[in-house]
Amino acid sequence: MKKLKLHYISKSLALTISVLVAGLISGCGEQQVAAQSAEQMQLRNEAALARSAQDHRQAKPFEVVTRVNGKTMGTFYSITVPGGFPGGEEALRNLAEKEFDRISAAISTFDPNAELYKFNALNNTNPYPISTLLSDIIEETVHQAHRVEDVIDITVGPLVNLWGFGKENTSNKTPSTWEIENAKLHIGLDKFEIRHTANGPLLSKRDTAVQLDLSTVGEGIGADAVALELEKLGIHNYLVAVAGANRSRGLNPQGKLWKIGIEDPTTPEHKVFAPVCPLDQGMSTAGSYRNYFKDEKTGKIYSHAIDPKTGYPIDHKTLSVTVIARNTFTTDAIDTGLLIFGADKALKWGEKHDVAIYTIELVDGKPQARYTKAFEPYLRCGEKQD
Ligand code: ADP
Ligand code: MG
Numbered sequence: 001m002k003k004l005k006l007h008y009i010s011k012s013l014a015l016t017i018s019v020l021v022a023g024l025i026s027g028c029g030e031q032q033v034a035a036q037s038a039e040q041m042q043l044r045n046e047a048a049l050a051r052s053a054q055d056h057r058q059a060k061p062f063e064v065v066t067r068v069n070g071k072t073m074g075t076f077y078s079i080t081v082p083g084g085f086p087g088g089e090e091a092l093r094n095l096a097e098k099e100f101d102r103i104s105a106a107i108s109t110f111d112p113n114a115e116l117y118k119f120n121a122l123n124n125t126n127p128y129p130i131s132t133l134l135s136d137i138i139e140e141t142v143h144q145a146h147r148v149e150d151v152i153d154i155t156v157g158p159l160v161n162l163w164g165f166g167k168e169n170t171s172n173k174t175p176s177t178w179e180i181e182n183a184k185l186h187i188g189l190d191k192f193e194i195r196h197t198a199n200g201p202l203l204s205k206r207d208t209a210v211q212l213d214l215s216t217v218g219e220g221i222g223a224d225a226v227a228l229e230l231e232k233l234g235i236h237n238y239l240v241a242v243a244g245a246n247r248s249r250g251l252n253p254q255g256k257l258w259k260i261g262i263e264d265p266t267t268p269e270h271k272v273f274a275p276v277c278p279l280d281q282g283m284s285t286a287g288s289y290r291n292y293f294k295d296e297k298t299g300k301i302y303s304h305a306i307d308p309k310t311g312y313p314i315d316h317k318t319l320s321v322t323v324i325a326r327n328t329f330t331t332d333a334i335d336t337g338l339l340i341f342g343a344d345k346a347l348k349w350g351e352k353h354d355v356a357i358y359t360i361e362l363v364d365g366k367p368q369a370r371y372t373k374a375f376e377p378y379l380r381c382g383e384k385q386d
Contacts, residue, residue: 059255062237068093072100073218074110075243079226082237082253096240099225106134107214107221109157119203120157120211127195127202135194135201141217141333142189148337148349153308155191157211158183163313165304174302180311186210187308220284220332223247244335245284245328259382263287265319265360266367273360273367277381282328286335287320307340317362318343324356324378347372 064084070077070093077096085092108114115134122128138154145152162175162183175183186209195202219242226240227247237250239258248258257279261272265287276283288303302313321338323331334355338346343359350357350372358371358379371379 059251061254062251065253066092068096070097072097072222072242073104073108073215075219077222077240077242079241080239080253081230081235082251082255083235085235086233095229096226099229100222100242102133103218103221103225106131107137107218109211109213109215116212116214119205122205123208125205125208127204129199130194130201130203132201135196135203137214137217137221138194138203138212140329141214144217144330144333145189145337147353148334148341150189151307151309151340152216152333152337153187153189154212154214155187155189155210156306156308157213158186158209159306159308159311160213160304161211163302163304163306165306184308184311187311216286216336217329217333219243219245220282220328220330223328223332224282242328244286245282245332246278247282247328248278249280257381262322262358262360263320264367266362274358274369274379275382276322276324276358276378278324278378279381281324281326282331283322283324283378284328284331284335285320285322286332286339288314288316288318288339303339305336305339314340314342316342318346318359319362319367320360321346322358324375343370350374 062082062084066079066081066085066089068079068089077100079092079096081092085095104111105114107116109117109120111117115130119128119130141152141154145154159180162179186207191205191207191210192212193204193206195204222242223240223245224247227238227249230236230238230240231249237252239246239248239252239260241247246260248260250258252258257277259275259277260283262274262276262285263270264273286305288305302315304313306313318339321335321343323335323338325331325334338349338357338359341349343361346357346359347370349355354372354374356372356374356378358369358375360367360369362368
């Protein structure tokens, strides 16, 4: 078996294809967004769409645009600020990297100085003091996981390593049933505990072999954090993309609504499959096509999304799941869970909970899209000609 790791080939593609539709809409900042119900947001989006046609005629390109890109969390980021960032590229890069470093220092499983790395290395069940940033991230991820039947499981670390997707990146063969069953013994949300004390949160293992993995939400948290810093500075036109997690607001460099492409997972260059306006919200895509390995003998492809219940990576025909919600922490958490569900179950779940979900499946060798009703306004806006 040969391992093929196609790591984030197209991470910056979503940015290069950020073409736009017209219209100035009244944006919503982090706090405002949090206060809004899904229904209010939907109404606001419909109103924004109605206005976009008329604003289109007024749209003018921005004279100054600040753009930076670079690497973080083992992937790529890119930030665009139409209207310009005070202090220019260097200042914007500093702002972003400060946020990414702060988050990585909490959740990285690759950096020996990171809090989570050190916790994972413990071989005891003693309470370990952690930052409130890390405890907030763990608790919010677990909350999101409960929404999707706990198919997102941050204790999946031993399985991630076993299948060769973690830092012990040595595996190049399908693990044995015994190895999988053995790893599963150390997986489950009952295997660790957070206690809040007057001196701060304490994280402890209940099973010394437990390994926490927050990499499925890192990109979304990074995009949200940079967006929040921009908001604090009074900047309301931006696109922050960290790998497949996109957080945008306001207008693009052409003075029109941001439009982001959902990739066609079946084309090597990942062409745009559908352009979408996220309308001031978070949008992210989980794909079974970016990071995987292929069994040479059977041709079977194993994705890096692992179903904690079976211990196996997903191998169904759902190629990607895109989610739009109020922030990228949420979308980045549940997109992975919904990918593990597969399109049928993901779409049913989305209709039931009124969540905007777009799936691409392989049907007779061709990509085929299906989406929930809540996704329609974003697509309609995306289809509009500039
Ligand atoms: P994608 O870009 O497809 O959304 P992410 O990078 O967000 O993928 O997340 C994939 C990573 O999440 C894997 O490499 C692994 O570390 C971790 N992971 C895999 N399966 C699960 C799971 N069921 N629950 C939580 N994390 C997972
Ligand atoms: Mg994810």
